[in-house]
Amino acid sequence: MKLTFLGTGTSQGVPVIGCRCEVCRSADRRDGRLRTAAMVECGTRRIVIDAGPDFRYQMLREGVDHIDAILLTHEHKDHTGGIDDVRAFNFVDYPTIHTMHIYGNEPTIGAVRHDFAYAFAENKYVGVPEIKLHTIDESKPFSIDQIEITPIVGKHSERFRSVGYRFGALAYLTDMNYISPDEEAKLQGVDTLVVNALRWESHNSHYSVAEALALIERVAPRRAYLTHMSHRIGLHSTTEAMLPEGVHLAYDGLQIEL
Numbered sequence: 001m002k003l004t005f006l007g008t009g010t011s012q013g014v015p016v017i018g019c020r021c022e023v024c025r026s027a028d029r030r031d032g033r034l035r036t037a038a039m040v041e042c043g044t045r046r047i048v049i050d051a052g053p054d055f056r057y058q059m060l061r062e063g064v065d066h067i068d069a070i071l072l073t074h075e076h077k078d079h080t081g082g083i084d085d086v087r088a089f090n091f092v093d094y095p096t097i098h099t100m101h102i103y104g105n106e107p108t109i110g111a112v113r114h115d116f117a118y119a120f121a122e123n124k125y126v127g128v129p130e131i132k133l134h135t136i137d138e139s140k141p142f143s144i145d146q147i148e149i150t151p152i153v154g155k156h157s158e159r160f161r162s163v164g165y166r167f168g169a170l171a172y173l174t175d176m177n178y179i180s181p182d183e184e185a186k187l188q189g190v191d192t193l194v195v196n197a198l199r200w201e202s203h204n205s206h207y208s209v210a211e212a213l214a215l216i217e218r219v220a221p222r223r224a225y226l227t228h229m230s231h232r233i234g235l236h237s238t239t240e241a242m243l244p245e246g247v248h249l250a251y252d253g254l255q256i257e258l
């Protein structure tokens with residue numbers, strides 16, 4: 001199994017438009033962060049987690065010529081805004097059409113159906129995305145092409161929840177600031193944990209660095225990576241050196257083997 005970090009930034013990305021801080025002006029490519037997304041590869045199967053506004057560029061940058069499914073963590077636009085660009089995969093072998101399978105919880109699938117209504121219209125015009133939506137049961141594991149996936153549900157705020165996903169030895173969590181003990185128990189035994197860490201200060205809808213490190217300490221994976229980071233996380237080279245052994249800042253394009 002291989003995990004590729006397609007993007008590791010927040011809803012604004014890094015650099016932030018108009019910002020003059022040292023992170024946004026950094027020449028270190030690890031400080032440039034597209035909107036958060038990832039890709040899991042198992043053999044020839046590719047599953048993308050989230051398709052935000054940078055989806056098209058992320059696919060081009062990594063040279064991706066096909067994906068088998070998209071998992072959505074929640075309904076916010078920085079995680080769903082690029083769904084229209086699945087058209088490229090739909091029609092790359094035209095007249096053969098490759099339907100894109102998209103998975104998410106009920107609120108997320110409802111938002112996709114609403115935001116991209118033209119893709120689900122009774123009389124669709126030519127060239128709209130060809131999508132099949134799958135509503136997952138957050139309480140039960142499910143499979144995509146024999147890859148078993150366990151949902152991990154977390155609180156994103158008082159109004160929203162986000163779904164993380166476990167693929168065997170790998171667990172990927174983003175846009176959370178709390179998970180219940182029962183959900184946290186589903187992380188036990190993971191080798192590699194990815195978790196969001198927005199900034200050093202606390203936040204009402206994302207883990208801070210300290211909160212993410214506390215979760216990592218409780219779960220005790222062999223290694224962990226922080227993602228969904230704002231420019232307030234600091235320079236990669238400085239912050240990476242401050243983290244405990246086995247914990248790293250993810251960066252766009254980083255690939256890890258499991």
